[in-house]
Amino acid sequence: MNGAVEFPLDLAELSFRAAGESLVRRSVLPSGVRILSEHVPGSRSLTIGYWVAVGSRDEQPGHFGSTHFLEHLLFKGTQKRTALDIAVAFDSVGGEHNAMTAKEYTCYYAKVQDRDLSMAVEVLTDMITSSLLDPVEFENERGVILEELAMADDDPADVANERFFEAVMGAHPLGRPIGGTRETIQAATRAAVWEHYRANYRPQDLVVTVAGAVDHDVLVAAVTRALLLAGWDLGEYAAPVARRTGRAALISQGDPVTIVRRPLEQANLLVGVPGLLAADDRRVTMSVLNSIFGGGMSSRLFQEVREKRGLAYSVYSFAPGYSDAGLFGMYAGCTPAKAGQVVELMLGELNRLAEGGVTADEMKRASGQLSGASALALEDSDTRMSRLGRSEITLGEFVDLDEALRRLALVTAEDVQELAAELVAGPISVAAVGALDDDAFTAALTAARH
The missing domain is CATH 3.30.830.10 (Metalloenzyme, LuxS/M16 peptidase-like)
Structure with a gap:
C-alpha cells in the first residue's frame, strides 16, 4: 500500500x-x-x-x-x-x-x-x-x-x-x-x-x-x-450519511479561568489553547510536538515539572482533534500552594518551544516513540477495529502503518516550532479543581500569561 x-x-x-x-x-x-x-x-x-x-x-x-x-x-x-x-x-x-x-x-x-x-x-x-x-x-x-x-x-x-x-x-x-x-x-x-x-x-x-x-x-x-x-429494508436505496464538513468552526472562548474550590490535598490543573482539526494535515506534526512536550518521561513537561522540581506526580500534554475544532492541553496534579508555579512552568515551556524550537535528539526520540507505539498498538484487534471506524466516519481515508511512518518522517523541527508558535498565540484557558487561593492563583496566572 x-x-x-x-x-x-x-x-x-x-x-x-x-x-x-x-x-x-x-x-x-x-x-x-x-x-x-x-x-x-x-x-x-x-x-x-x-x-x-x-x-x-x-x-x-x-x-x-x-x-x-x-x-x-x-x-x-x-x-x-x-x-x-x-x-x-x-x-x-x-x-x-x-x-x-x-x-x-x-x-x-x-x-x-x-x-x-x-x-x-x-x-x-x-x-x-x-x-x-x-x-x-x-x-x-x-x-x-x-x-x-x-x-x-x-x-x-x-x-x-x-x-x-x-x-x-x-x-x-x-x-x-x-x-x-x-x-x-x-x-x-x-x-x-x-x-x-x-x-x-x-x-x-x-x-x-x-x-x-x-x-x-x-x-x-x-x-x-x-x-x-431485524426487519430492516435493505432493498430500499439510501446513500450513506455524509461525513462532517471538516471546516473550522468559529470558537468563542468561555471563561478563561475556572476554579472549582474543593477541600483536596491536590490541585488538578488543566491549561490549554485551541488546537487542530482531526483532518488537518498537520496532525502528525502535532503528534511530534505533543511527544516532545508532554508525551512521556523524557518530555519537557515531565522533566521540568516532576524530575527537576518534584512539583507533580502526574504531568502530561494531550491534543484531541474533532471535525471542526481541536485543542491542546496540559495537565498536572500538584499541591495547591504550588499551582501557580506549575502553571507558570507549563506556559513557560510552551513559549520556550515556540521561541527556541526543538533539538535533533528530541525529534529522533519523538519519532522512535511514535513509531514504536503505533506498531505495538496494532498488535491489538481493538485498535485496528477502531482505526477502521474512525477512517470511515471521520477521515474518509485509511492510513496504514507504513504510510503513517512515511508521514512522520516528513515532519521537520521547523514544522514543530511553527505549530508551537501558533498554539502560543491562541487564547489561554485554565481550569483548576482544589483548595486554591483564588487571588494568589489568579495573580500567578496573570504573571505567567505575560
Whole structure:
C-alpha cells in the first residue's frame, strides 16, 4: 500500500493490502450500510464494532444526554433478548462487550474468538435495531447513569477536564459533557430518547467494522442476514450519511479561568489553547510536538515539572482533534500552594518551544516513540477495529502503518516550532479543581500569561 486509501461514499466495493499483509475490504450496501474488515494473518480472535456518527455534540435542546442514555439502554433488552440474555451470550464464550459514547460518534463493540463471529453479529445487530427502551428499564438506567455521573463528579481530574473543555470551546457543542449532566439526565424522557434513536440508527447511519480473524464475505453475509431478520429494508436505496464538513468552526472562548474550590490535598490543573482539526494535515506534526512536550518521561513537561522540581506526580500534554475544532492541553496534579508555579512552568515551556524550537535528539526520540507505539498498538484487534471506524466516519481515508511512518518522517523541527508558535498565540484557558487561593492563583496566572 502506497499512500492513503480514500473511502468514497459512492464506491460499492474496495479491497487492498495494508502493512503487514493484512487485507482490508470495504462494502457499501445499496441501503447505505457500510461494512469494513481487516483480516490479520495469524489471528484467532476478532473485534467487531457497530458505529453511528452521532455523539454528544449532535444533541439538540430537549435531547441533551440522549446519546449516553441510549448507549446504556441498548444493553437492556430487545424483542428477542433480555438484558441477561445479552450478557450471557458473550460471557458464555469468554467474550467482552461494551460501548462508548464520544463527542462525534457512538460505538457498540465486542471481542470474541473467530468461531463466535456469527453470535456477535446477531446480538449486536439485535441491540442496534430492536431495542425496546422499556419504560421500567429506562427509569432503572436513569439511576445508574446518575450514579455514574456522581462517580465522575467525585473525581477532581474528571471535573477539571469537563470545565477545561467548556473553557476552551465556550458555547460550541463540543464543550458540553459527553455523558450529560445531572439536570439533563433527570429531565430526559423516554419519548425524547426514542426519537433520538429512530432518527440516528438507520441503515445509512450504520458502519460495521471488524479486525482480526475475519472473512469479509462471511461477515457481509452475516450482517445482511441479521439486519433482514431485524426487519430492516435493505432493498430500499439510501446513500450513506455524509461525513462532517471538516471546516473550522468559529470558537468563542468561555471563561478563561475556572476554579472549582474543593477541600483536596491536590490541585488538578488543566491549561490549554485551541488546537487542530482531526483532518488537518498537520496532525502528525502535532503528534511530534505533543511527544516532545508532554508525551512521556523524557518530555519537557515531565522533566521540568516532576524530575527537576518534584512539583507533580502526574504531568502530561494531550491534543484531541474533532471535525471542526481541536485543542491542546496540559495537565498536572500538584499541591495547591504550588499551582501557580506549575502553571507558570507549563506556559513557560510552551513559549520556550515556540521561541527556541526543538533539538535533533528530541525529534529522533519523538519519532522512535511514535513509531514504536503505533506498531505495538496494532498488535491489538481493538485498535485496528477502531482505526477502521474512525477512517470511515471521520477521515474518509485509511492510513496504514507504513504510510503513517512515511508521514512522520516528513515532519521537520521547523514544522514543530511553527505549530508551537501558533498554539502560543491562541487564547489561554485554565481550569483548576482544589483548595486554591483564588487571588494568589489568579495573580500567578496573570504573571505567567505575560
